[in-house]
Amino acid sequence: MNNPKSKKILRTIYSMQGVSRPCLLKISRYTPPTLYRIIDELMRDGYVVVSGTGEESGKGRPTDLLSLNGDLGQVAVLHISRTTFSCAVLDFSDRLLACRRHVIEPSLTPEQWVATVQADLATMCAQLGIAPTSLRGVGLAAVGPLDYKEGAMLGPLHFASPRWGRVSIKALAEQALGLPVLLDCNARAALMGHYRRDYYEKYRNLAYVTVGTGIGSGLILNRKLDSNSSVILDGLAHMIIDVDGRKCTCGEYGCLEAYVSTHAIVGQCVQAMRRGCFSSMGAYLDELHFSHVCQAAQEGDALAQEQLQQAATILAKGIVNYLRMVSLEAVILGGSLIEQLPAFFDTVCDLVSAKELGVALYKAQDEDASILHGIAGEVILQQL
Numbered sequence: 302m303n304n305p306k307s308k309k310i311l312r313t314i315y316s317m318q319g320v321s322r323p324c325l326l327k328i329s330r331y332t333p334p335t336l337y338r339i340i341d342e343l344m345r346d347g348y349v350v351v352s353g354t355g356e357e358s359g360k361g362r363p364t365d366l367l368s369l370n371g372d373l374g375q376v377a378v379l380h381i382s383r384t385t386f387s388c389a390v391l392d393f394s395d396r397l398l399a400c401r402r403h404v405i406e407p408s409l410t411p412e413q414w415v416a417t418v419q420a421d422l423a424t425m426c427a428q429l430g431i432a433p434t435s436l437r438g439v440g441l442a443a444v445g446p447l448d449y450k451e452g453a454m455l456g457p458l459h460f461a462s463p464r465w466g467r468v469s470i471k472a473l474a475e476q477a478l479g480l481p482v483l484l485d486c487n488a489r490a491a492l493m494g495h496y497r498r499d500y501y502e503k504y505r506n507l508a509y510v511t512v513g514t515g516i517g518s519g520l521i522l523n524r525k526l527d528s529n530s531s532v533i534l535d536g537l538a539h540m541i542i543d544v545d546g547r548k549c550t551c552g553e554y555g556c557l558e559a560y561v562s563t564h565a566i567v568g569q570c571v572q573a574m575r576r577g578c579f580s581s582m583g584a585y586l587d588e589l590h591f592s593h594v595c596q597a598a599q600e601g602d603a604l605a606q607e608q609l610q611q612a613a614t615i616l617a618k619g620i621v622n623y624l625r626m627v628s629l630e631a632v633i634l635g636g637s638l639i640e641q642l643p644a645f646f647d648t649v650c651d652l653v654s655a656k657e658l659g660v661a662l663y664k665a666q667d668e669d670a671s672i673l674h675g676i677a678g679e680v681i682l683q684q685l
């Protein structure tokens with residue numbers, strides 16, 4: 302397809318899946334005759350189908366909802382987190398056709414990972430009646446830090462298998478699957494998944510911040526994912542908030558991630574108890590896990606509550622710093638720390654909102670599913 306206007310409409314329909322003509326008019330700013338002619342051509346050529354019926358906002362009239370034709374093709378997506386890996390097949394209408402998930406055992410090698418996803422993909426394609434060679438591409442979302450230029454994972458902290466140092470996952474997957482692989486980090490993939498599903502119509506500029514074992518972030522500017530492939534360390538995670546501060550895993554001192562992560566919070570609780578601070582978490586002193594901190598906080602433990610409050614305050618400061626540099630309409634917060642602790646999210650929201658920067662804050666839902674849809678979207682949008 303060579304017409305840039307048709308391409309733009311096709312990409313918007315893919316991004317929104319189930320979008321009405323009035324909504325496309327609003328977003329594209331094309332005149333009705335131009336837009337309707339493009340839609341008619343896209344439907345005639347089999348790119349776009351009516352996928353349902355909605356209600357025209359404000360008028361209550363029924364209206365067609367348009368989506369990409371799922372038969373245009375399928376893509377494979379691979380996802381590596383710190384503790385699990387998965388492999389899935391999605392079609393161009395954003396439907397998840399099949400998915401397999403595995404726990405990362407301490408003995409898992411990169412070669413065993415790629416052999417497993419190769420076998421998974423062959424099984425899923427056979428069940429779906431698709432030839433693996435007909436897949437239109439592969440998206441690979443992985444836990445950072447990543448060297449995007451080299452297509453490599455760089456030994457993530459607290460990864461379930463110690464056998465993964467620097468691993469050229471992109472080349473490994475391309476070799477095994479015989480298809481081009483697009484690599485991105487989990488945070489940016491999650492952002493794409495959330496954005497396309499819930500926020501595309503409402504916002505042009507927004508960020509995603511995931512907080513768990515570490516911090517990851519992604520940015521959408523003018524409805525496009527900002528993919529700075531020359532940066533290895535996440536800019537927000539390693540924003541220095543205290544020049545004389547705690548040592549960070551990156552080698553610097555005082556990075557945001559050294560204060561706001563499940564490991565940082567656990568570490569602070571342990572240190573405080575060793576100094577004599579009383580806490581109900583004392584029973585777990587030598588094997589304290591973040592779930593103990595969450596439980597203790599919910600039961601009113603002062604130390605757990607204080608450490609979580611402190612981490613939420615510091616995260617809010619980091620987000621405010623970020624928002625003063627980049628003009629955004631919304632920030633989505635996700636990750637295990639946000640998902641497990643509603644009070645943590647509420648504190649961050651209150652502190653950021655108090656600065657009156659005019660930014661809406663949202664809590665992410667189902668990060669893993671968003672990652673699969675998001676990385677598939679990155680592959681498909683490249684091809685439209």
Ligand SMILES: [Zn+2]
Nearest residue numbers: 539549551556
């Ligand atoms: Zn750092």
